[in-house]
Amino acid sequence: MTEETRTGVNRRNILKLTAAAGIVAGSGLLTSRAAFAQGKLSLKGKRIGISTAGTDHFFDLQAYNAQVEEVKRLGGEPIAVDAGRNDGKLVSQLQTLIAQKPDAIVQLLGTLSVIDPWLKKARDADIPVFTIDVGSVNSINNSTSDNWGIGKDLALQLVSDIGGEGNIVVFNGFYGVTPCAIRYDQLVNVIKYFPKVQIVQPELRDVIPNTVQDAFTQITAILNKYPEKGSIKAIWSAWDIPQLGATQALTAAGRTEIKTYGVDGSPEVLQLVADANSPAAADVAQQPAELGRVAIQNVARYLAGEALARETYVPALLANKQNVGEISRKLGIG
C-alpha cells in the first residue's frame, strides 16, 4: 500500500467516524429533551448553593447564570458565589457554603485537587454535591459535555484537515483540569495512529489570566522558530481562548496556512471560524446554558428521590468552516 492510498482511506474513515459521532450526539439530544418534558420538577423551599471557579469566560458565565435562573424557575433559592478564578477564594466560599448547610451544592469547574477535599467535607456534612465539568468521586452526578467525544471529534477534524501528517503545536497548560486532560488524551490517542503527525516539543502552557495575549506571544515566538511555511500545520488547545490568541498571532504574522483548533464555542472564536480567510478551522461548541439547567434539574430529581446516573452528558457541537453558521444559530449566537 502506498502512502497516498493509506492516507486516503484514513481520511474517508475519519469522515465516516465524524458523521457517526454526529448522529450519536444528535440522538442523545433528543432523549435528553424528552426526559425534561416528563414530570414536574420543583425546588420549592430549597436553598441551592451554586459555586463557580469564575465567570470570566463565555462558557462559565452562561452556565452560572443558567443555574441561578433555573433554581429560581423551579421555586428554589440560589446561594450563588463566584470565586473570580482565585483558588483561595474558591475554597473559602465552599467552606462558608458548607457551614450554611444548603440542600445541595453545585460546583461548576475548578481544579480537582484543590476543591475535592472540600467537596468531601460537604458530603461528610450530609450535603449532596453535584458538579458541572468536574469528575469528582464526591459528586453524586456530574453534568458534562462528553469530553471523550469532543476530544476525538476535534482531533479527527484536525488530522483530516492537515492530511494526516505534519507538526502540530499544542497548548497543554491545564492538564490538571479533568475535561482538558480528557481532550488532550483523546488527541494523543488519535495521532498515535498517524505516525506522521508530531506534537512540537516542548508543549506550550496556556495561562489564566491574560490568556489571549500570552498565547499571541507564545505563538509569535514559535513562528519565529519555525519560519518556513509548512513546518507547522496546526495549533491545538483544549479550550478556545488560547485558540483566539493563536489565531490572531497567525493572522498578524501572515501565516494563515496554519489552522487552529479549540473547544467551548466562544462567540468571538465562532466568528473567526465563520471567516473564510481566518486560520481558525474548528471549535467544538458546548452548550453551557443547557449544562447549567440540566445540573439544576438533576438536583431537583435527586431531592425528589429519583436515582441519577453518575454522569449526564449534554451533547457538544463541532463547528467547522462548513457548518459554523448553522451551529451558531443553534447556540443562539449572532
Added chain:
Amino acid sequence: MLVDAPYYIPGSLAEPAPSNPQDPQASGPAYGQRVAALALRGGSLAVFIGVLVFFSVTAPFFLTIGNVGNVLGQSAIAGVLAIGLTIVVIGGGSNVVTGGIDLSLAANMGLSAAVYATLVQAGYGDPVAVIAALGTGLAIGAVNAAAITLAGIVPLLATLAVMNVVAGLELVLTNNTVVPASTELLLALSASGPFGIPVLAYVLLGFTLLVAAVVQFTPLGLRLYAVGEFPEAARAAGLPVKSFVAGSFLASGLCGGFAGILSVSFLSGSTTGAGDMLLPVVVTALLGSVFSRRLVPTITGTLLSTLFVGFLINGFQLLNISSTLVSGVQGLLILLVVSATTLLRRQENV
C-alpha cells in the same frame, strides 16, 4: 523603661528621641489632633462593630462559633502576609512611596508553596519541605534586604523587581500548573481543632500573639519603631538602622514562607495566581493603622483589619450579596484612612 514603652512610642512623630523616657507627654501631639485621631480610631472600631452587629442581625448564622472560626481560618494566609508587611512598614516608615514596603510578599508565598508542594511530590517528608519553604521565604527576604540596605534601592522598586524574579521562578518550578500535595502536617493544618474551629484559625491567633509580643512589647520592637519613625534620630541614638531595616525584610520573607505552607494546606497543594494576593494584603496592612492607638501600623491593628475584611466577605456571602462589592468597600475605607491620617500628620508637622 520598657513597661510603659508602648504607651508613648507608637506613632509619636514629633518625638525625635525614643531614648528619653522621662518626659513622654511633653512632645506628644497636640490635644486637638489627639482628639481627631481618637475619633478616627473610635470611628473605625465603631464601623467594625456596626458591621458585625448588622451581619449578626440580618444573617442569623453569622455569629455562630463555626462561622467565626471559618472566617479566622480563611483569614490566616492573608493575615500572616499582612503582618509580615506591617513589620516592614514599621521598620521602614509608613510613607507608601519612600517608606517600608514589600511587594514581593505574595509572590514569595507562591514560590514557597510551590517549593513545599514540589518537594512533597518528589517524595520528601514534612520536615524537609517545611525547612525548604521557610528557607525560600528567608532567602527572598535576604535578597530584598541586600538590595535595599547594601545597594540603596528604594524598597518599592527593589521589592517590585524581586517580586517579578520570584514569580518567574515559580513559573519555572511549576510550569504554571497546580501541584497537589497531601501530608500529615498539611492535613492537620486544614482540619478542625477544638470547638470545631479550623486549625488555621488557631495558627493565625497564635502567630499574631507571638509577633505582637515581640514587636509591641520588647526593646527590639521599640527600636524598630524608632528606626522607622525617625531614622536620623535613631542613628544618632546609636541604633544600627540598616540592620533593623534588613531584619524587617528577613522577618517579612519568613512570613511569606510561613504563609506558603499555610496556603499549601488550605488549597491541598500549590496553585497558580499567588500574585492576586498582593494588593489585598497591601490594603489590609495599610488599613491596619486605623485600628491602633495613634494611627500607626501595629500587629494587632493589622489582625483587626484582616478580620474586618474577612468578616465583610463572609457576611456578604451569607447575605447573598456579590462579593465584588467588598473591594469597593475596602477601597473606600483605605481612601478615608489615608486621607485622614495624612491630614492629621500634616497638622502635626506644622
